Amino acid sequence: MLGQMQNWPLLVSKLLESGEVNHPNREVFSMLPEGGEFRYTFKDLALRARKCAQAMERLGIEKGDRVATLAWNTHRHVELWFAGSGMGGVTHTVNPRLFPEQLIYIMNHAEDKILFLDVTFVPLIEKLAPMLETIEHYVIMVGREHMPETSLPNVICYEEFVEAEDGNYEWPQLDENTACGLCYTSGTTGNPKGVLYSHRSNFLHTLTVLQKDVLSIGAHTVILPVVPMFHANAWGIPYAALAAGSKLVLNGPHHDPETLHMLLMREKVTMTAAVPTVWMQMLRHLKENDLNCGELKDVTIGGSAVPRSMIQTFQDDYGVRVNHAWGMTECSPLGSLGSENSAVAELSNEEKLDVQCKQGRPVLGVEMAIKDDDGNHLPWDGKSSGRLMVRGPWIVESYYRSGETALDDEGWFDTGDVSLMDEYGFMQITDRAKDVIKSGGEWISSIDLENEAVGHPGVAEAGVIGVYHPKWDERPLLCIVEEDGQTVTKEEMLAYLDGKIAKWWMPDDVVTVEELPHTATGKISKKDLRDQFKDYKLPGT
Structure with missing residues (x-):
């Protein structure tokens, strides 16, 4: 027997409509890559998103076409998120921090039809355009007065593109399982892999993000999402802000502590999210200049482990709660969040801090398991370490155009992390199944670095560790x-x-050794290599 409720499709356009109808005057503030600032309301944003969808359809963009963006966190990028997906296209957020060869690969693999890019990325794309096989139009996200001279073919000015339409447009009623967004992994073990989100998965992810114990988002929240919209779906924050009525403060290309602190204070930010390196710089800036955090109450930190000292300093010196989060592109990205539950609330402050250093408890909609190499489930005892497995309605089932499942026989996705679960339900990552290096919230492949290094005629063997x-x-x-x-x-x-590699992948030091440790199967033993260099200090540190 089926229920007798309305079959109302879960579409991202509904999130935008909610913001427009219920919070029409809520503000979006944006710093612009071309210079200057911009403010408007949710009502304005919704109108321009409809205009953008109209313009794309007039240009020949059809349902299912991939709409690529290479852009910072700005109001225009938010418009595109809703326009591309709402019209039935697939919004493909491209990470500009990838190596050029990877950018070429993913845009060709996605078969992007149109690319929207901020003006700062024009020189990069001019070099890549001859290798981009499917892109028919390049839309530079500025007004006519800031349009650069460029060799790009079929160039369009974004502001003229949008403002030529009247906005008299209705979002199509799509099947909620229609593809909505596309994000590629960082390619730590080969070519990047595409994760294809659906309207349903993004909508359900948004509902969980809106829970009080997750990101503390509500109608009175002022959010500065420093986490880029091109990285791991921006943790779903643009969707959640529109749905909840939270003010959005967008920092554009500016990630320096001086600008971020100015935004915190001037725009009265109450919640923000970023990787740990951003907050290391911010804490240093606060201390050196005897500053405070204004009305900031919550900082959510993910991307890599948060130092205990950072959590303690934020809370003890500035009265800001730190929530440690874990997720990945394949999880849309949220998997766990370190807010207290009733059991942790009874602990001492030191014990609470111990728990906060972990990666948090699974959010509603995500199930977690720890398995050994034989697929056996391990207990949640805070001691048994194994492979972290996840499943849920916004967890990847298969990679884009892979033709095969990414799940095991029980429907679990192997995250590649080695973790344990404690008796309170908090997950802690203890190691990495694959030896990726996490630098500033981004991943560096040790294997790729090794493969490039051994190409040198004077190198017999190479090993890379973090x-x-x-x-x-x-x-x-x-x-x-x-x-x-x-x-x-x-x-x-x-x-x-x-x-041969991205500049930020460049090793901080190179040392010569007589031999590298090996496993019984002849592979380089990273564990032994890390033990060998456990006390090593990089130059300048």
């Missing part, structure tokens, strides 16, 4: 074994890698 860095959490250390009779200096090695 070494502690006070600002970036981890940075790569490259260990090389020289070919007999060869000498390879650090300067030579770094010069050889220049142009």
Whole structure:
């Protein structure tokens, strides 16, 4: 027997309509990549999103077409999120921090039809455009007065593109399982993989984000989402803000502590979210200049582990609650959040801090399990460590165009992290199944670095591990074994890698060793290599 309720499709356009109808005068503030600032309301945003959808349809963009964005956190980018998805297209947020070869790969793999880009990325895309096989139009996200001279073909000015329409447009009623958004992983073990979100998955994810114990978002919240909209779906914050009626403060290309603090104070921000490196710089700026955090109450931090000292300083010195979050592109991205439950509330302050250093408890809609290598479930005892497995309505089932499932026989997705669960239901990542290096919230592939390094004629073998860095959490250390009779200096090695890897992947140091430790199967033992260099200090730290 089926229920007898209305079959109301869960669409992201409904989130935008909720903001327009219920919070029409709520403000969106945006810093612009071309310079200057901009303010308007949810009502204005909704109108321009409809105009943008109209303009794309007039240009020939159809349902199912991939609409790529290469943009910072701005009001225009928010408009595009809703316009591209709301009209039935697939909004593909492209991460500009990827290596150019990866950018070419993912845009070709996605078969993007149109690319919207901020003016700061025009020089980059001019170099890549000849290799982009499916993009028919390039829309530069500025007004006519800031349009640059460019070699890009079929260039369109965004403001003229949008304002040519009247906004008399109704969002189509789509099947809620229609593809809505596309995000690619960082490609730590080969080419990046596409994660294709649905309207239903993003809508349900938004409902969970709106819970009080998750991101503390409500109608009175003022949000500064420093986390980029091109990275892991911006943690779903743009959707949640429109749905809840929260003021959005968008920092554009500015991530320096001086600008962020100015925004905190001037715009009266109450909640913000970013990776730990942003807040390390902010705390240093606050201390050096004897500043406070204004009305800020909640900081959600994810991307890599949050230092205990950071949590304690925020709370003890500035009265700001730190919520440790965990997620990944494949989880839309939210998986767990470190807010207290009733059991933790009874603990001492020191014990509470211990719990806060963990990656949090699963949010409603996400199930977690810890399995050993044979697929057996391990207990939640705070001791048994194994593979972190997740499942839920916004967890990936298969990668875009992969043709095969990403799940095990029980429907679990293997996150690639090694974790444990404690008796309070809090998850803690203890290691990584794959030896990626987390630097400033982004991932660096040790395997890719090793493969490039051994291409040097003087290098017989190479091993890369992450070494502690006070600002970036981890940075790569490259260990090389020289070919007999060869000498390879650090300067030579770094010069050889220049142009072969992204600049921010460049190892912070190169050391020569007589041999690298190996496992019984002949692979480099990263565990032993990390033990060997556990006390190593990078230059300048």
